[in-house]
Amino acid sequence: MNFKKKTMKINIFKKSTTVLCSALLALSITSCKDDFLDEELTNQYSTEYFETAQGLEDLTVSLYGNIRWHFGYEWAYGLTLYGTDEFTNANDLTNEMWNTYDNRLGPVGATPETGAANGNATSPAALWDQMYYGIASANTIIANAEVIEDEGIRNRCLAHAHFLRGYNYYRLAAQYGGVVLQLEPAEGVVRNFERATDEETWEQVISDFRDAYTYFEGEVYTYGKGVTWTKATAAHFLAKALLFRASERNDAWNAEYIQGDLTEAIDAATYAIDARGALTDDYRDLYANWTGVDSEAEQLDEILMAAPHNADASTSGRFGNRTYNYFTPQFSNFSGGWVRRGVWIGGMDFQRLRPTEYTYAVFDHVNDSRMWKTFKTVYGVNNVINTDVDVELGDPGIVMILNTKDDDTYNDFTFGANIQNPDWRDVEGRLPEWEEGMRQTPTSGSLTSNPGQFVPNSLVLYQNGQYVSPDFKSTPVSNFFAGINKTDDGSRFAEKGDAHRDVTMARLAETYLVRAECYARLQQYGNAMNDLNTVRARAAWKAGENRSYYIDGSVAFENNSLNTGSAAENYVNSNLNMNTYYLSNPDIEVTTAASDLSLTSFPDNLPDEDEAVLTALGISGSYERALHFILNERTREHLGEWQRWETLSRTGTLIQRARAFNPQATNITENKHELRPIPQSFIDGLLNEDGSNLSPDRRAEWQNPGY
Incomplete structure (x- = not known):
């Protein structure tokens, strides 16, 4: 080109x-x-x-x-993120043209008069x-x-x-x-x-x-x-x-x-x-464990560059931090009212960025802790709307099961026309056991299951080997998906107020991946593998970790002056500190053992999830295999970190990967859309x-x- x-x-x-x-x-x-x-x-x-x-x-x-x-x-x-392999449109279509590459993406720009959904395109x-x-x-x-x-x-x-x-x-x-x-x-x-x-x-x-x-x-x-x-x-x-x-x-x-x-x-x-020096020990501490303005998560040596923000309105300037709006599904809508939004939940449900099937599938669902420290899969009930069912405040209200293509646990479950209120009492899957006052902690909490519990809203990725997640939808596209938590901010002073957390723009893990790619281009695959293994070693579960535990920037609400009265109750009821690890991996027994993600051969004999991606792309040859593995690793490590379009354009893989994995990028064109x-x-x-x-x-x- x-x-x-x-x-x-x-x-x-x-x-x-x-x-x-x-x-x-x-x-x-x-x-x-x-x-x-x-x-x-x-x-x-x-x-x-x-x-x-x-x-x-x-x-x-x-x-x-x-x-x-x-x-x-x-x-x-x-x-930075639309029109790639990682994210596609959710139900809000403000910037739809940047994902679909249709004729509204042109030099003039789109307005409501020229077909944009609203004036914010x-x-x-x-x-x-x-x-x-x-x-x-x-x-x-x-x-x-x-x-x-x-x-x-x-x-x-x-x-x-x-x-x-x-x-x-x-x-x-x-x-x-x-x-x-x-x-x-x-x-x-x-x-x-x-x-x-x-x-x-x-x-x-x-x-x-x-x-x-x-x-x-x-x-x-x-x-x-x-x-x-x-x-x-x-x-x-x-x-x-x-x-x-x-x-x-x-x-x-x-x-x-x-x-x-x-x-x-x-x-x-x-x-x-x-x-x-070394990477931050726990991937969770980079984003999920953000406890407030200038907290430890913003002072890590791994951070090389950040866009600075704080809670002083006089310094916010023309543009504050709005990123908490874009990754979260429309939970307050599809939950039927069981989960209301508010400052106690760290993200607004603006439903801009819906992960693609590739984005879920590229992770090792069992051994890669980054998946479960990044995706939010459980919301608690903060508003009981039907007293005829056995659901109380603080019970799981939305449960997103991120199972794999070969999982047959949920094949026979019939969601029916109304997917807002599926009844899990007839399902032989596992839901987290819930007792009044119980909360997950990093090292304790219920790890067992209660298959008879009713959950107002639930989602699986696969049934009968078919990707069915997009079928959970309203008009025109799916608004029910697992969002990522890297921008969640419970320190906001108003529901739609600006976030106060810094936005990380560069960190040391990417430096390792940049160096690994340079080595791969020079065919120094052993050196490349060493750098990749440094990143993947941090991603593995450590001995003693509770794989059911989850946290995100909503925890900053604990230090928010608004944390009183009903808002305090909503915070506790909404954020249950649990994920769906065991529901999503139903064959895995409860464990706190360490996992291992290390590569022993590169670029041959890659992990199964990577081989599946390479097969779908038709990739062969040592360098191409190495490059696409590194692109996969960038997804796992840097999902949602504001650089995916640039990376794919740089490597000449944008057209190939968007066509393969983004079903809405229908108009992407060679020798055009690699540039703006x-x-x-x-x-x-x-x-x-x-x-x-x-x-x-x-x-x-x-x-x-x-x-």
């Missing part, structure tokens, strides 16, 4: 007035103290202030505000515009850094500026390919631009990350607790950028770079791994030298193939 674009020059008006002001107005500018999130916000500075030493320090701190944008609205998932211009705001601020710091006399402070500012500029151009290049490279502060209303080639754009991304890596003073934290960019952060993204340039999407021109890029990427990844459309609003703003509009042919030259 050849996506290399020619460099195009547009000559237009001379520059006269500054555009930096508009960029800065989009940022939350703070004073430079220990934690910038705790400081008073102001956007009253003049552009001249940012030519002073103190102004540049303040502007450097403000760069952290630019990354919050990524998680402030519907684009968080539309740009993500525009292709969203990322383009916002990234250039951050780039403008970084350019100001880089251009004026010499006014900072203290070398240490100057280098610190340069490190942050080069990092954010590199990161923002990385995001642009990953989505659009070659883009406009604006590397100096702009003066005036700039309407003459060059579009760089893919090759030139990636060279700039890599150059900025190299500079950031050089300027950073090791693992020195300067601008905030638990969220600060360091030398390891720059090393991680330098490795990612080098790997991107060496990957399949750039096959038309990258041959001369591959060997050197992979070698340098390995060195950069190795620095990050050595600098930050350049925003038409930007192209239409370009002028010829005489001030006239570009001709249709010249506008078309700016657009990506197929649009």
Whole structure:
């Protein structure tokens, strides 16, 4: 595939007035103290202030505000997770076109007038515009850094500026390919631009990350607790950028770079791994065991980059953290009222992202703890609506059984036309035994079963070897599925209030997977297997673990000022701290033994769940097997972590895997959808030298193939 674009020059008006002001107005500018999130916000500075030493320090701190944008609205998932093998549409269709790739996904964007479900659909211009705001601020710091006399402070500012500029151009290049490279502060209303080639754009991304890596003073934290960019952060993204340039999407021109890029990427990844040390011991502690603002889950050495948030409304800026809305099923609707939503449950039931069959099946359901520490499968009854059945507050109200294709336990169960109230009393499956006042804990609680218990709502994935999960649906598509818990937040002050938790953007487990992929591309499969086994060792059950135990960020409600009265009761009744591990694996006896996920051969003799995926894709050959195994491992480790579309586009596997595993990605097209459309609003703003509009042919030259 050849996506290399020619460099195009547009000559237009001379520059006269500054555009930096508009960029800065989009940022939350703070004073430079220990934690910038705790400081008073102001956007009253003049552009001249940012030519002073103190102004540049303040502007450097403000760069952290630019990354919050990524998680402030519907684009968080539309740009990064839709249209891939992992997630498809649920019943809300706000960003449906980003998943189906239909003609509404175009340069203009979709509105209700052009077929969008509502006015919240993500525009292709969203990322383009916002990234250039951050780039403008970084350019100001880089251009004026010499006014900072203290070398240490100057280098610190340069490190942050080069990092954010590199990161923002990385995001642009990953989505659009070659883009406009604006590397100096702009003066005036700039309407003459060059579009760089893919090759030139990636060279700039890599150059900025190299500079950031050089300027950073090791693992020195300067601008905030638990969220600060360091030398390891720059090393991680330098490795990612080098790997991107060496990957399949750039096959038309990258041959001369591959060997050197992979070698340098390995060195950069190795620095990050050595600098930050071992992975966090328990996968649950990365996301599920989030107990409140600035809790231990946000201070882990494994976290290399996070979008910072807290509970101070004065620092939230234009975009807060809305990510808790997007992964949860519509439990308050399909439960028939048995489970009401509220701040005591960590996620809103906006039903945007429904896992695909692949996403459930790619896990080892028995031995991989990540599955049961990620999917929420049990909700408790917090509202009894029918006293004629034997259900009380705090009983299981929604039970999602994630069984496997070869399981025949539930073959004879008839769900009937009304699936809201199936009666499990005739089923010889196992439901968690429930006694008044009993709760699961990490090491204790009921692990046995009570097959006679009635549950108002229940779901299985498979019957008679058929994937039946989508049959549990309302109009137009399924809204009954197991959501993931990586964004749940019980600290919210209102049901629809912004979340207060940081959003992890990079962590050390991915660094291992990046390095493993580099090794695999160099056919050093033994080294690749060692890195993969490091990640998988953490994923295995440890001796003594209660496999029925579950927790998510709802637990932060325990420290919420709203945790009084009926809200406190709703919290206890809704969050039962249990999963459906034993229901989903009915042949497994209760155990607290350790499990083993280690690979003994790579890329041959892969686990059964991986061989099934490779067979479905028609994959053969050592390198292809290795690459697709690593993509599978990325799902298991990084499900929902805002980078799947980019990863599949980079590796040239987006079309193949979306077609195989996303039944709604029906319009995805080769040599088109591996890139996003350049925003038409930007192209239409370009002028010829005489001030006239570009001709249709010249506008078309700016657009990506197929649009």
